[in-house]
Amino acid sequence: MRRSALQFVIPVLCALLGVTLVGASGKADDAAPTPDVLPPELAMAVTRTPTAMPTPAPLAAPTTRPVAAAAGEAVELLISAAPAKSEATMTHVTPRVVWVDSSRTHAWTDAEARALADTTRARLVRRELDESFYYNTRYGSPLAYLRPIELLAAHGLETFDGVRLMDFGYGTVGHLRLLASLGADVVGVEVDPSLRALYSEPGDQGKVGKGTLKLVDGQWPATDEVRDAAGGGFDIILSKNTLKRGYIHPERPANPRMLVQLGVDDSTYVARMHDALKPGGYALIYNLSPAPSKPDKPYQPWSDGRCPFERGLLERAGFEVLAYDLDDGPAARALAHALGWDAGPRPMDLQNDLFAHATLLRRKA
Numbered sequence: 001m002r003r004s005a006l007q008f009v010i011p012v013l014c015a016l017l018g019v020t021l022v023g024a025s026g027k028a029d030d031a032a033p034t035p036d037v038l039p040p041e042l043a044m045a046v047t048r049t050p051t052a053m054p055t056p057a058p059l060a061a062p063t064t065r066p067v068a069a070a071a072g073e074a075v076e077l078l079i080s081a082a083p084a085k086s087e088a089t090m091t092h093v094t095p096r097v098v099w100v101d102s103s104r105t106h107a108w109t110d111a112e113a114r115a116l117a118d119t120t121r122a123r124l125v126r127r128e129l130d131e132s133f134y135y136n137t138r139y140g141s142p143l144a145y146l147r148p149i150e151l152l153a154a155h156g157l158e159t160f161d162g163v164r165l166m167d168f169g170y171g172t173v174g175h176l177r178l179l180a181s182l183g184a185d186v187v188g189v190e191v192d193p194s195l196r197a198l199y200s201e202p203g204d205q206g207k208v209g210k211g212t213l214k215l216v217d218g219q220w221p222a223t224d225e226v227r228d229a230a231g232g233g234f235d236i237i238l239s240k241n242t243l244k245r246g247y248i249h250p251e252r253p254a255n256p257r258m259l260v261q262l263g264v265d266d267s268t269y270v271a272r273m274h275d276a277l278k279p280g281g282y283a284l285i286y287n288l289s290p291a292p293s294k295p296d297k298p299y300q301p302w303s304d305g306r307c308p309f310e311r312g313l314l315e316r317a318g319f320e321v322l323a324y325d326l327d328d329g330p331a332a333r334a335l336a337h338a339l340g341w342d343a344g345p346r347p348m349d350l351q352n353d354l355f356a357h358a359t360l361l362r363r364k365a
Helices: 005-016 042-046 067-079 110-114 129-137 140-153 175-181 193-198 222-229 267-276 311-316 329-338
Strands: 097-099 107-109 123-131 162-168 185-190 207-208 211-217 234-240 277-289 319-327 353-363
Touching: 005 140, 042 193, 097 110, 097 193, 107 193, 129 175, 140 175, 140 193, 140 277, 140 353, 175 185, 175 207, 175 211, 185 222, 193 211, 211 222, 222 311, 234 267, 234 311, 267 277, 267 311, 311 319
Parallel strands: 162 185, 162 234, 185 211, 234 277
Antiparallel strands: 097 107, 097 123, 207 211, 277 353, 319 353
């Protein structure tokens, strides 16, 4: 019998939070380093079942009690649980030095920058980045990936053991390492040059717990070398907060530096995404966004989180569209509240300034 999505998500939450399933009460340490290997309690909690995902029923919009609301309660419970402190399951990261140019279009490791001419290096900006930045960068907690994982779980994903997953526009390595620790073979694709420089040391890639992690720098799928490096045969292609309509097809003029340049037209991108999946594999475009830009205010491309690809194009490419621009706001707000985004010195107005859209696709078997 298939387990509920929540039964699958709780072990994932434990790995994301670095907590055990049972423990004394107390606030989790937000700065705790990321686990490379699951503690025995979590390893036992993750069911080792075949990775094939059965054909799911159509995804419904959240109702009065969405599955994420229950997961939100689990988040609140687990955040208050005791953190796992075993050094055998943690990796500490010493501060890294990254050099960037004034336009932030190029980046160098410390060793690369020191090999430059003094006059060239003098024009660069030196940034020392700590462990927190290493795992979160400027995009926040890996826990924000809980809801996309939950949507996949609702459609049959029961384990990450042996799952081959690509994250397009990964933004930070934290969640990638956590998914790899759960047994996934993870490929992260990113164009941000500073991430190539940040994640450049031995141990940043390769074996992570039960799984593996590979980072690929450059435009996918526009560049042959990048496409070849990423490979194919994915069970899951995930993109969070990257494939937004506002980034790719802005409704108003916008600074090109704020946009996402795919390097190919929509038809080519969608076809490549389809072909990179295994038959029966899933593609999930999940976007969190602030309130839409008002007509009399400056346009913010990131505020339009709708899918950038027309539904008909997705269907013509061979996808079964399980959800298209699903309003996932209620579930996202439940999770955000559980994570405390509406608390602290700069609380977010969740009801009026947090929106979510989900598009879930399946390559036909």
